Amino acid sequence: LALAPVGSPPHSVDGFVAAFLAELNTKQGVALSHSSTNAQYLALAGTVRQYLMARWLETSRKTHEAKAKTVGYLSAEYLLGRQLGNALMASDLNEIAEKGLAQCGIDLTTLRNQEVEPGLGNGGLGRLAACFIDSLATMDVPCIGYGIRYEYGIFRQTFVDGRQVEQPDTWLALGSPWEFPHPDESVQVNFGGYTEKSVDADGREKTTWVPSWNVLGVPYNYMVPGYLNGRVNPLRLWSAQATKAFDLSIFNAGDYAEAVRAQTFAENISKVLYPEDSTPQGKELRLQQQYFFVACSLRDFLDHELEEGFDLHDLPSRIIFQLNDTHPVIAVPELMRILMDERGFDWEEAWEVTHQCFAYTCHTLLPEALEVWSTDLLGRLLPRHLEIIYGINDRFLAEVREAFPGDELRAGRMSIITEYPERGVRMAYLATVAATKVNGVAELHSQLLRDKVLPDFSALWPERFTNVTNGVTPRRFLKMANPKLSDVICDAIGSGWVTDLERLKELETYALDDDFLAAFREAKDWNKRRLTTLLRNRDGIDLPDGHLLDVMVKRLHEYKRQTLKLLHVVSLYEQVLSGKLAPADLTPRTVVFGAKAAPGYRMAKDIIHLINRVARTVNADPCLEGRLKVAFPANYNVTLAEKLIPAADLSEQISLAGMEASGTGNMKFALNGALTIGTDDGANVEIRRLVGDEHFFLFGMSEPEVAALGARGYDPGAYYQGNAAIRAAIDLINSGIFSDGDRGMFESVTMSLTHHDRFMALADFESYVAAQARVEERYADQESWTRSAVLNVARSGYFSSDRSMRDYLRRIWHTQPML
Numbered sequence: 001l002a003l004a005p006v007g008s009p010p011h012s013v014d015g016f017v018a019a020f021l022a023e024l025n026t027k028q029g030v031a032l033s034h035s036s037t038n039a040q041y042l043a044l045a046g047t048v049r050q051y052l053m054a055r056w057l058e059t060s061r062k063t064h065e066a067k068a069k070t071v072g073y074l075s076a077e078y079l080l081g082r083q084l085g086n087a088l089m090a091s092d093l094n095e096i097a098e099k100g101l102a103q104c105g106i107d108l109t110t111l112r113n114q115e116v117e118p119g120l121g122n123g124g125l126g127r128l129a130a131c132f133i134d135s136l137a138t139m140d141v142p143c144i145g146y147g148i149r150y151e152y153g154i155f156r157q158t159f160v161d162g163r164q165v166e167q168p169d170t171w172l173a174l175g176s177p178w179e180f181p182h183p184d185e186s187v188q189v190n191f192g193g194y195t196e197k198s199v200d201a202d203g204r205e206k207t208t209w210v211p212s213w214n215v216l217g218v219p220y221n222y223m224v225p226g227y228l229n230g231r232v233n234p235l236r237l238w239s240a241q242a243t244k245a246f247d248l249s250i251f252n253a254g255d256y257a258e259a260v261r262a263q264t265f266a267e268n269i270s271k272v273l274y275p276e277d278s279t280p281q282g283k284e285l286r287l288q289q290q291y292f293f294v295a296c297s298l299r300d301f302l303d304h305e306l307e308e309g310f311d312l313h314d315l316p317s318r319i320i321f322q323l324n325d326t327h328p329v330i331a332v333p334e335l336m337r338i339l340m341d342e343r344g345f346d347w348e349e350a351w352e353v354t355h356q357c358f359a360y361t362c363h364t365l366l367p368e369a370l371e372v373w374s375t376d377l378l379g380r381l382l383p384r385h386l387e388i389i390y391g392i393n394d395r396f397l398a399e400v401r402e403a404f405p406g407d408e409l410r411a412g413r414m415s416i417i418t419e420y421p422e423r424g425v426r427m428a429y430l431a432t433v434a435a436t437k438v439n440g441v442a443e444l445h446s447q448l449l450r451d452k453v454l455p456d457f458s459a460l461w462p463e464r465f466t467n468v469t470n471g472v473t474p475r476r477f478l479k480m481a482n483p484k485l486s487d488v489i490c491d492a493i494g495s496g497w498v499t500d501l502e503r504l505k506e507l508e509t510y511a512l513d514d515d516f517l518a519a520f521r522e523a524k525d526w527n528k529r530r531l532t533t534l535l536r537n538r539d540g541i542d543l544p545d546g547h548l549l550d551v552m553v554k555r556l557h558e559y560k561r562q563t564l565k566l567l568h569v570v571s572l573y574e575q576v577l578s579g580k581l582a583p584a585d586l587t588p589r590t591v592v593f594g595a596k597a598a599p600g601y602r603m604a605k606d607i608i609h610l611i612n613r614v615a616r617t618v619n620a621d622p623c624l625e626g627r628l629k630v631a632f633p634a635n636y637n638v639t640l641a642e643k644l645i646p647a648a649d650l651s652e653q654i655s656l657a658g659m660e661a662s663g664t665g666n667m668k669f670a671l672n673g674a675l676t677i678g679t680d681d682g683a684n685v686e687i688r689r690l691v692g693d694e695h696f697f698l699f700g701m702s703e704p705e706v707a708a709l710g711a712r713g714y715d716p717g718a719y720y721q722g723n724a725a726i727r728a729a730i731d732l733i734n735s736g737i738f739s740d741g742d743r744g745m746f747e748s749v750t751m752s753l754t755h756h757d758r759f760m761a762l763a764d765f766e767s768y769v770a771a772q773a774r775v776e777e778r779y780a781d782q783e784s785w786t787r788s789a790v791l792n793v794a795r796s797g798y799f800s801s802d803r804s805m806r807d808y809l810r811r812i813w814h815t816q817p818m819l
């Protein structure tokens with residue numbers, strides 16, 4: 001690696017400076033003396049790209065030559081985070097760049113901060129995709145990530161009077177130095193129209209789809225560099241453009257102005273990421289997005305990645321398409337259509353190939369998050385695909401009836417087509433019927449998937465179901481985000497952990513080493529100071545020194561129960577106000593929230609408003625000065641996560657048991673030495689098992705207890721009446737103290753808690769408060785706390801996304817690293 005591959009600038013400070021200045025002068029067209037920070041950032045990105053370029057071309061050559069089986073990761077979302085730091089790290093250029101830029105009088109950190117992260121995802125699912133492609137590149141596995149190049153990613157969150165206001169995310173405005181557009185490899189995607197049946201010369205029935213409009217998909221390639229291994233995989237994101245003959249009927253009618261208007265319509269397809277991540281809106285544009293990127297991706301792989309004349313019967317030896325939730329599942333009828341209508345396969349042949357080429361990951365347990373597309377809409381937009389889906393369903397139900405003769409109820413339950421509330425296609429069922437493997441994302445989730453979401457399917461095909469517990473990339477979330485702790489770890493056990501995270505086990509012995517504990521604590525303090533500086537400059541928030549930093553960052557959802565955390569804060573405040581608790585007896589604590597709400601999710605937005613109003617009141621009350629502070633920096637994203645997580649002492653993972661499929665933030669916190677207060681939900685179960693009960697603050701009902709309480713009938717009013725602390729906290733909110741005397745301002749939140757409380761926050765409140773008391777007790781003993789934190793790090797190796805990828809390779813993809 002010391003040697004640069006042919007075509008790269010030399011791996012030296014001088015070589016770097018020369019390449020950087022050339023980029024600045026010839027690509028940005030400015031002299032160093034007159035260059036803006038943005039021009040310098042773009043030139044730096046261009047320089048780093050030059051280093052990666054030769055490796056990228058070599059990776060592609062090597063993969064094609066070996067005819068290696070490729071993972072086609074199909075995901076509507078990639079929450080990448082900033083690219084520069086990762087690219088520098090992966091190509092071992094950090095030091096060289098820092099020194100070279102210093103010679104030019106430029107500070108590397110300033111340039112890093114110039115980058116606007118590509119926020120092409122909502123939350124966990126999109127970030128997981130980004131971690132997975134990082135791990136595959138690092139493990140030398142051929143993978144193409146396929147997705148959508150949204151012109152606007154997840155909205156930028158601002159607060160106005162404490163309420164969330166969304167601003168467009170103009171991430172492309174100052175230039176996009178990490179992408180390579182390839183208009184020459186554009187793909188046409190058809191929509192609408194009707195189908196025609198005919199009989200060919202051999203007497204076989206043939207179907208032709210006669211679409212009514214089309215768009216062009218233009219690929220933009222992003223480089224996904226493996227860590228110090230020379231591999232650079234592609235991430236191919238599609239952008240929609242109008243074709244020349246956009247809508248045949250309009251052009252034929254000679255209506256020029258209408259045709260131009262229609263052009264904008266075409267380009268709308270990749271315009272914006274839908275910010276809802278729990279309730280499908282059934283919007284036509286979203287279905288267009290899904291088919292658009294999937295049709296482009298399949299076409300791209302079949303036409304550009306395979307050799308001429310490749311026999312598609314052998315397709316499963318060359319590709320496995322992983323469906324990241326149901327968003328790309330329309331790829332199933334699309335591949336069937338291509339094989340039958342374009343390549344002359346009969347149904348059985350086409351189904352055999354299709355079945356082998358897809359695997360499906362489910363990421364949720366919430367019934368309302370399961371996508372159902374109305375057959376009305378599907379039939380209008382994709383008539384041929386709807387026919388094929390009916391065909392799949394007919395054959396599938398025949399199989400069910402054969403396996404369970406006479407069990408018509410079962411066949412009705414399992415039908416891919418539902419009739420209520422309108423006729424629609426259950427995309428999770430379609431995915432399950434089509435896929436070779438179906439997996440959940442943590443042990444508990446996979447079990448509930450089998451037992452509760454898809455029980456009939458797991459009875460029919462038990463071997464189809466499996467689990468792969470999620471993971472996170474240790475490169476971005478430990479080495480890059482937490483350089484101080486990384487150095488402390490490297491000093492103790494070397495650097496092998498970066499690509500072999502189980503090596504962190506070797507830290508266990510250091511949990512008793514005073515020098516190590518001191519260095520560990522110093523790293524945590526440094527991270528807190530870094531966060532303090534950031535929040536002061538970014539949000540005008542002051543973080544007090546020496547506080548327990550208690551962090552809850554994730555999307556705002558009722559099931560995640562930000563209100564449970566908030567009720568605890570309000571309860572502490574109430575106890576101080578009413579004299580039940582002396583401020584001096586409070587453990588000095590800063591509670592940090594970070595959360596975006598879907599713009600149409602009223603309750604979530606009301607909760608954000610309430611958090612901000614509680615923060616305002618609590619932070620202004622002198623009797624809590626230095627004791628309790630609430631901070632809610634706006635616009636939580638990957639960039640902020642990289643600063644917040646390394647600074648945290650306490651990680652809040654408090655969803656109602658059985659609701660959070662996995663969680664991945666939970667893993668990032670543990671890996672960075674925060675202790676978790678959490679329920680027995682998602683991957684918390686595995687985290688607790690691995691780090692040990694004594695080093696994890698468990699509270700709340702278990703999933704079976706939740707189910708039992710639900711079955712008995714849950715009455716939140718009884719908890720409100722029966723628990724004085726709950727009543728006092730809710731009454732305090734209703735008193736108007738947080739709302740300038742307006743007693744009704746947060747009625748939606750308090751009424752929901754006391755009357756419905758779908759996620760049983762009140763039922764778990766007492767247990768949560770008791771767990772927080774244990775937290776305070778442990779935190780008072782700094783040595784014991786730090787030892788637990790070290791053990792959390794040492795025992796989190798399992799949660800590397802490299803391990804997740806090994807599990808997918810063995811259990812699902814049946815392919816291997818090229819190494």
Ligand code: 26V
Pocket residue numbers: 122123124125126128274276277278279280281325363364369370371441470660661662663664682
């Ligand atoms: C779902 C939907 C539902 C239809 C409307 C549009 C839309 C857009 C995105 C999503 C994804 C929600 C699912 C999701 O992000 N699940 C999270 O996946 C993480 C990675 O597996 C997991 O750690 C979280 O527990 C799970 O909530």
